[in-house]
Amino acid sequence: MEHVPVVVVGAGFAGLAAAIKLREAGERFVVLERAADLGGTWRDNTYPGCACDVPSHVYSFSFAPNPDWTRAFSPQPEILAYLQRTAREHGVLPAIRFSHEVLAAVWQEDARRWLVRTSAGELTADVLIVGSGPLSEPKEPDLAGLETFAGTTFHSAAWRHDVDLTGKRVAVVGTGASAVQFLPAVAAAAGAVSVFQRTPPWVLPRRDRPISPARRWVYRHYDPARRLTRAATYLGRESWILGFSFQPALMRLAERQAREFLARCVADPGLRDALTPRYRLGCKRVLLSNDYYPTLTRPHVRLVTDRLVGATPTGLCTEGSEHPFDVVIFATGFHVTDPPIARRITGRGGRSLAADWTAGGMRALHGTAVPGYPNLFFLVGPNTGLGHNSIVVMIEAQVRYVLDLLARLRGSGAAAVEARPEAVAAYNDRLQRRLATTVWNSGGCASWYLDENGRNTTLWPTFTFSFARELRRADLADYRLIPAARPQRELVPA
Numbered sequence: 001m002e003h004v005p006v007v008v009v010g011a012g013f014a015g016l017a018a019a020i021k022l023r024e025a026g027e028r029f030v031v032l033e034r035a036a037d038l039g040g041t042w043r044d045n046t047y048p049g050c051a052c053d054v055p056s057h058v059y060s061f062s063f064a065p066n067p068d069w070t071r072a073f074s075p076q077p078e079i080l081a082y083l084q085r086t087a088r089e090h091g092v093l094p095a096i097r098f099s100h101e102v103l104a105a106v107w108q109e110d111a112r113r114w115l116v117r118t119s120a121g122e123l124t125a126d127v128l129i130v131g132s133g134p135l136s137e138p139k140e141p142d143l144a145g146l147e148t149f150a151g152t153t154f155h156s157a158a159w160r161h162d163v164d165l166t167g168k169r170v171a172v173v174g175t176g177a178s179a180v181q182f183l184p185a186v187a188a189a190a191g192a193v194s195v196f197q198r199t200p201p202w203v204l205p206r207r208d209r210p211i212s213p214a215r216r217w218v219y220r221h222y223d224p225a226r227r228l229t230r231a232a233t234y235l236g237r238e239s240w241i242l243g244f245s246f247q248p249a250l251m252r253l254a255e256r257q258a259r260e261f262l263a264r265c266v267a268d269p270g271l272r273d274a275l276t277p278r279y280r281l282g283c284k285r286v287l288l289s290n291d292y293y294p295t296l297t298r299p300h301v302r303l304v305t306d307r308l309v310g311a312t313p314t315g316l317c318t319e320g321s322e323h324p325f326d327v328v329i330f331a332t333g334f335h336v337t338d339p340p341i342a343r344r345i346t347g348r349g350g351r352s353l354a355a356d357w358t359a360g361g362m363r364a365l366h367g368t369a370v371p372g373y374p375n376l377f378f379l380v381g382p383n384t385g386l387g388h389n390s391i392v393v394m395i396e397a398q399v400r401y402v403l404d405l406l407a408r409l410r411g412s413g414a415a416a417v418e419a420r421p422e423a424v425a426a427y428n429d430r431l432q433r434r435l436a437t438t439v440w441n442s443g444g445c446a447s448w449y450l451d452e453n454g455r456n457t458t459l460w461p462t463f464t465f466s467f468a469r470e471l472r473r474a475d476l477a478d479y480r481l482i483p484a485a486r487p488q489r490e491l492v493p494a
């Protein structure tokens with residue numbers, strides 16, 4: 001069977017960062033990617049209007065600057081093209097095995113290796129770096145009778161571009177970051193649109209603007225200008241943590257701005273009331289859109305706030321009413337706190353990562369290493385998500401950390417490292433204490449940041465530079481070193 005020292009799972013932002021840095025470090029590795037192209041969430045989410053709500057100059061790799069971003073908030077095709085170009089220019093394309101979905105990864109204690117079974121064969125690896133991402137498995141509601149619906153249904157992350165919405169009766173279920181981006185385009189084509197809202201989001205104006213050719217010219221020819229923009233954007237975003245995490249009451253200022261924005265966009269008091277959130281701003285992801293509220297005031301667009309209870313062959317049902325539709329679009333989010341990849345990972349002694357995380361909640365030392373799973377490292381693992389800044393900053397810090405850990409592992413002569421349970425417990429206790437007073441935990445809402453037991457297992461509670469500082473150097477005291485397996489003695493016939 002083929003053996004590769006390092007296997008990276010996924011070729012999105014995280015997997016590509018790992019691949020590029022592994023290559024620079026002279027490591028031998030492969031990237032296993034389930035799809036036929038790279039890009040992760042930026043490959044899968046092709047819905048109309050898809051764009052990043054974090055400015056591109058900071059939502060990009062520090063080691064692969066792009067002076068040519070055309071807008072403050074780049075649209076999805078531009079981000080995908082950036083990732084494809086970056087992978088090509090950094091020479092990692094040959095290392096990516098497309099259409100290789102990881103079906104199972106099992107730690108083989110005797111060999112001190114991971115056995116990785118993919119949809120295209122098996123291989124073994126000393127080290128497994130998982131960059132499969134928290135927003136990669138679409139989640140659809142379990143609506144009774146949905147299988148009988150004769151119209152078309154699809155999820156926002158698997159947009160059916162072959163479905164012509166012109167003149168159709170369309171249901172949009174969900175009002176999160178995805179829905180607010182595509183609703184205006186759907187409403188522009190459809191004959192009638194019903195938006196099923198369970199909880200109103202806080203929406204602020206989107207300060208998007210084109211970046212002029214002159215400015216791009218300056219960025220291309222005078223890199224300090226680009227770096228200054230990146231730094232200023234980064235610090236501006238970073239300052240949001242003061243309200244989100246340190247003093248949630250500060251969010252009242254932004255709430256006032258959001259309420260004024262809503263009042264400017266929506267004249268009807270009944271609709272305005274239905275769209276007014278009753279929890280602290282920031283508790284759920286703050287949405288940026290200039291055309292979401294205006295779209296909801298269009299005559300053929302209706303906001304439905306009654307709870308969905310099921311489906312019939314012709315439409316969706318709320319308590320006591322049936323609503324006929326031709327197309328139902330689910331913008332209902334992702335499996336974040338119950339990542340399906342965990343069900344595919346078996347650690348020391350046959351333990352299942354999904355079972356471990358169901359019992360104790362997702363947890364990992366620095367969002368990276370889990371006790372019982374030697375030489376397994378997550379990127380964008382537990383409590384590394386952000387409500388305020390660019391996830392790319394976190395990814396780069398984690399990749400540096402994993403490479404440092406690998407170098408120390410090699411230097412130690414051991415075969416594997418495994419996070420110590422007591423180190424993870426202490427780390428997690430500290431995180432959870434810190435998270436308790438943040439807006440995400442105390443803001444009075446339910447969100448995908450919290451698991452079904454109300455634990456925040458997704459977000460990093462403070463500044464991203466604190467995370468990067470903590471991960472600058474791996475502390476081997478937090479790990480157990482596992483010596484190489486003793487070679488099997490050959491049996492010599494007597």
Ligand code: NAP
Nearest residue numbers: 051052053141174175176177178179198199285331332333
């Ligand atoms: P989401 O934020 O999880 O939103 C899901 C929506 O579906 C929520 O409004 C939720 O209501 C609703 N919902 C879920 N189950 C439902 C049910 N059974 N009945 C009725 N409504 C239901 O998902 P998303 O909009 O795809 O965004 C996910 C994340 O992706 C974002 O938070 C963000 O981090 C990222 N994203 C980023 C961008 C970007 O610009 N960078 C764009 C899109 C997405 P409740 O609020 O009541 O739960």
